[in-house]
Amino acid sequence: xxxxxxxxxxxxxxxxxxxxxxxxxxxxxxxxxxxxxxxxxxxxx
Amino acid sequence: xxxxxxxxxxxxxxxxxxxxxxxxxxxxxxxxxxxxxxxxxxxxxxxxxxxxxxxxxxxxxxxxxxxxxxxxxxxxxxxxxxxxxxxxxxxxxxxxxxxxxxxxxxxxxxxxxxxxxxxxxxxxxxxxxxxxxxxxxxxxxxxxxxxxxxxxxxxxxxxxxxxxxxxxxxxxxxxxxxxxxxxxxxxxxxxxxxxxxxxxxxxxxxxxxxxxxxxxxxxxxxxxxxxxxxxxxxxxxxxxxxxxxxxxxxxxxxxxxxxxxxxxxxxxxxxxxxxxxxxxxxxxxxxxxxxxxxxxxxxxxxxxxxxxxxxxxxxxxxx
Numbered sequence: 001x002x003x004x005x006x007x008x009x010x011x012x013x014x015x016x017x018x019x020x021x022x023x024x025x026x027x028x029x030x031x032x033x034x035x036x037x038x039x040x041x042x043x044x045x
Numbered sequence: 046x047x048x049x050x051x052x053x054x055x056x057x058x059x060x061x062x063x064x065x066x067x068x069x070x071x072x073x074x075x076x077x078x079x080x081x082x083x084x085x086x087x088x089x090x091x092x093x094x095x096x097x098x099x100x101x102x103x104x105x106x107x108x109x110x111x112x113x114x115x116x117x118x119x120x121x122x123x124x125x126x127x128x129x130x131x132x133x134x135x136x137x138x139x140x141x142x143x144x145x146x147x148x149x150x151x152x153x154x155x156x157x158x159x160x161x162x163x164x165x166x167x168x169x170x171x172x173x174x175x176x177x178x179x180x181x182x183x184x185x186x187x188x189x190x191x192x193x194x195x196x197x198x199x200x201x202x203x204x205x206x207x208x209x210x211x212x213x214x215x216x217x218x219x220x221x222x223x224x225x226x227x228x229x230x231x232x233x234x235x236x237x238x239x240x241x242x243x244x245x246x247x248x249x250x251x252x253x254x255x256x257x258x259x260x261x262x263x264x265x266x267x268x269x270x271x272x273x274x275x276x277x278x279x280x281x282x283x284x285x286x287x288x289x290x291x292x293x294x295x296x297x298x299x300x301x302x303x304x305x306x307x308x309x310x311x312x313x314x315x316x317x318x319x320x321x322x323x324x325x326x327x328x329x330x331x332x333x334x335x336x337x338x339x340x341x342x343x344x345x346x347x348x349x350x351x352x353x354x355x356x357x358x359x360x361x362x363x364x
Contacts, residue, residue, distance in 0.1 A: 001048075001052045006052045014059070017059070017060070017063030017066070018063075020063060021063065021066050021070060024075055025070060031078035031079060031080065035079070036086075036294060037249055037251060038285070038294050039078075039082065040077055040249060040281060041211060041299050042212055042296055044212065044247060045215070
């Protein structure tokens with residue numbers, strides 16, 4: 001694999017990975033205020 | 046190993062690192078906050094539209110033979126858990142069409158409102174309402190009413206149990222009062238210390254100023270509460286009021302614990318054997334000169350009013 005191709009792949013994976021983690025955290029922040037104690041306990045187990 | 050093989054392995058490791066991070070965030074945080082109740086329940090803590098007065102499909106207790114109030118109707122407000130009760134009172138006492146509920150909320154000039162516990166106490170302190178139906182106030186709420194020139198009269202109108210809830214999968218069914226206090230003060234941190242599994246205990250707190258948080262503060266007494274974060278490998282415990290869990294918000298996935306070996310039901314609340322039973326109140330300002338306020342309170346305490354409380358799922362006052 002050429003170095004340039006490898007570097008591009010590293011950058012793309014890093015960007016996509018960071019976006020996925022950020023999106024998941026943002027979704028969590030959105031869910032948090034509307035979650036009742038009953039739902040939380042049921043989900044947590 | 047060839048250079049290309051090393052590059053491919055490093056790329057796979059990078060992908061795996063992000064996948065593991067996503068999985069950790071999902072498992073530890075995101076999935077715990079997914080609420081499977083209706084949007085109305087999520088936004089308002091009670092499905093107001095199910096318990097409206099003067100609505101044929103309403104699930105409130107109906108009393109149609111009470112004398113209707115005339116003149117200046119008291120403005121009423123209250124806690125989510127008590128919404129079906131005070132809605133039934135309004136249905137019994139107010140002229141039909143006196144309550145305006147449109148597009149998911151009460152009109153500003155409607156004599157019936159729903160702001161939940163914190164909002165209701167705030168509205169009473171600001172003299173924006175006349176009677177509120179709530180659990181006991183917090184020290185801050187008492188201070189706020191005092192600052193607003195409100196002299197609160199707290200009239201007990203029924204009884205309810207303060208309960209502790211865990212997941213239905215949790216093997217623990219009973220705790221002693223001392224064990225609960227030890228959990229919420231951080232002295233007991235694993236379920237195995239109270240007969241359960243080896244998971245850590247995630248002792249959930251509620252918002253300050255909510256009726257259940259105030260009741261919890263009273264329950265703990267002099268024992269200071271301390272939150273021990275337990276995100277990983279933990280099972281949760283929380284608190285609320287019995288009817289809210291059983292009748293309004295229950296989803297079959299949580300269970301109520303017995304305390305000191307006594308399960309909170311109508312009988313154990315009424316006879317006082319359940320250790321954390323308390324009154325709930327109609328609260329109004331002693332300086333309120335609206336004669337209908339007294340009539341409203343008298344109705345709450347009458348046989349008809351107490352029947353509404355009982356048939357709504359609560360425990361009426363002892364005779």
